[in-house]
Amino acid sequence: MTETMKKIVLAKRPEGMPTEENFRLEEAPLPELQEGEVLVAVRYMSLDPYMRGRMDDAESYASPVPLGGTMEAGTVGEVIESRSDRFAKGDMAFGMFGWATHGVLPAKQLRKIDPDAAPISTSLGVLGMPGFTAWAGITAYGALEAGQTVVVGAATGPVGSMVGQLAKLxxxxxxxxxxxxxxxxxAVETFGFDACVDHRAHGSASEMRAALAAECPDGVDLYFENVGGPTLGGVLPLMxxxxxxxxxxxxAWYNGATDETGQIPLxxxxxxxxxxxxxxxxLLQTDHVARxxxxxxxxxPKVKSGEIAYVEDVAEGLENAPEAFRALLTGGNTGKQVVKIS
Incomplete structure (x- = not known):
């Protein structure tokens, strides 16, 4: 067994879009296991937009990553050593190990994953935090009824695609x-949306409003907001x-960008x-974890049967996580962005 691990730490807080200098790849000894802890070799790591907020030292719903601290992420991997009767060597486990090749956590902070039920990477997407976020929001606040009109931002991402499919059901x-x-x-052919508007072809709020109005002639009952920016500006008058x-x-605003929607008088x-x-x-999924x-x-079961579809965008290697993360923030990914740890 290897005696060292690799991790990516926050080297410098970003100003606007993160750059290479905000990240640093480090090598460190494997942590020693204490009683009740589990050592996991990470196989897949999740990349999600919320991580951009964790890079800033600003008040939010969660603490920022400290300078020199390992970037936060949900991961899934194989147990290679355990000092807990909850996990055995060879088990698959989900845990918040961050941008790293290995991690140690108390067994009570891990969730066992059944590799026969679905590919283990789905625990980071359609059957993980993004899918759960969509489901929690729709079931808690959606109040959906047949015949209503739902607009979903970032429709092909792991949250938006789940929202759309739940609404169609x-x-x-x-x-x-x-x-x-x-x-x-x-969005239409894989996830079953009735229509989809290309925000890159409609760069202003007024253009988005016209494009969305054509697809929502009776107005909008529910808008699931993932993006802000001109999309929000286009939807608001149609509610x-x-x-x-x-x-x-x-x-749209995570890197400090401004637009006409952000300037609407309160x-x-x-x-x-x-x-x-x-x-x-x-909506914060942490408010709903009991469910x-x-x-x-x-x-x-709906994922296994194909009733719920999902798409994964897989980057190879921990060292390529920063580049994949930057692409994610500008919509360069297709589906749920994960990193396969070699």
């Missing part, structure tokens, strides 16, 4: 927003009375909320 008309004709095609907005992410926005009697929900078992029991 409820009998809704589902319109996605994605970047580029290939992703829009995927129906009593419409719901589930705020999950704002990737008074004007607040008046729209009042006049349309909008309901706005902030994770229910999610897996409902969704895992």
């Amino acid at each position: 409820k009998g809704c008309r589902v319109v996605g927003v994605a970047g580029g004709p290939e992703k829009c095609k995927m 129906k009375i009593g419409g719901r907005i589930i705020v999950c992410g704002m990737i 008074g004007k926005f607040w008046r729209r909320v009042l006049v349309k009697r909008l309901q706005i929900f902030g 994770f078992g229910e999610f897996v029991r409902e969704i895992a």
